[in-house]
Amino acid sequence: MAEGVRTGMRKIIHIDMDCFYAAIEERDDPSLRGKPVAVGGRSRRSVLTTANYEARKFGCRSAMPVFKALELCPQLELRPVRFAVYRGESARIRAIFGRFTEMIEPLSLDEAYLDVSHLKSGGAAVAREIRAQILEETGLTASAGISCNKLVAKIASDWEKPNGQKEVAAAEVGEFMAGLAVGKIWGVGGKMREKLAAMGVVTCADLQKVERAELARRFGKKGVELWSLCRGIDERPVTNQRTRKSLSSEKTFQEDVKVLPALVPVMRAMLEGLGEDLAGKHADRVVRSLVVKLKFSDFRQTTAERAWHVPEPQVFEELLAEAWRRGDNRAVRLLGVGVRFAEPEAGGQLEFFD
């Protein structure tokens, strides 16, 4: 019997490497085995990018300030970030994905959606084979979630971590979702969780009981989307397009800012958000340059840019000072910070971080 596309049912796999950066450090330095290991910078403002399972037993988590992690776990083996190596491993893993499908959507260096609907084998068998090839060729373990859409596949990949996989068959999706907290739904953050909790909605089962019209009335388009997502209905395609050329954020001040030092802490806060996005959904991209934009009280604007491949606060501060000088002491009404990306196809080969 033919399988797959005939029924219109998709087979989506979400692959997520286990503690990717820390696992690479352990692999490359066997003396680290069995010890709490984390990857992160040494400076006062640094945060952990990854902690292995030993370190997590002490409460160490990614995005935690390094000084806090060292308080919780003084014997923590803290290793510097080696992006060039991680990118290289990520490219090898992506090449393995490419043996199975062209429909690959990377979410970061260590995570991707694959659409394998065209293959005869079941999604779980394909995932098992991919994980086996990754382990054999890189010495690293991966976990996988398998289902009929991206939402459920991503949630499921967390289920049997590390080095495991979980399949949620289409017929089980409704029940699987019902047992989850609403925060597991893609796009449901703190604010939305609060609003839902105020309605007595904590789990997806609670949310499934709310009428679609009611959700639409309260939350508009987002509400209609929630009605579908809490039932595990998600039609988003796996898309391998990566057209974004830059990433930035802007802040318009309620009152114009008259002195340079007042801009610095605002910029630092903006950089934290930018850094999270760069480490998260855009981690597979190579940064080409850093940009600071100022718009002055007379609406004149200027952009200071420097070719640089790491979003370092120090460099942004130099760019801010440069842009400020061009304003001849005019007050600032808008501050923007961002990065420009190198062309995607260059991403796999160029190594800027040695």
Ligand SMILES: [Mg+2]
């Ligand atoms: Mg991961």
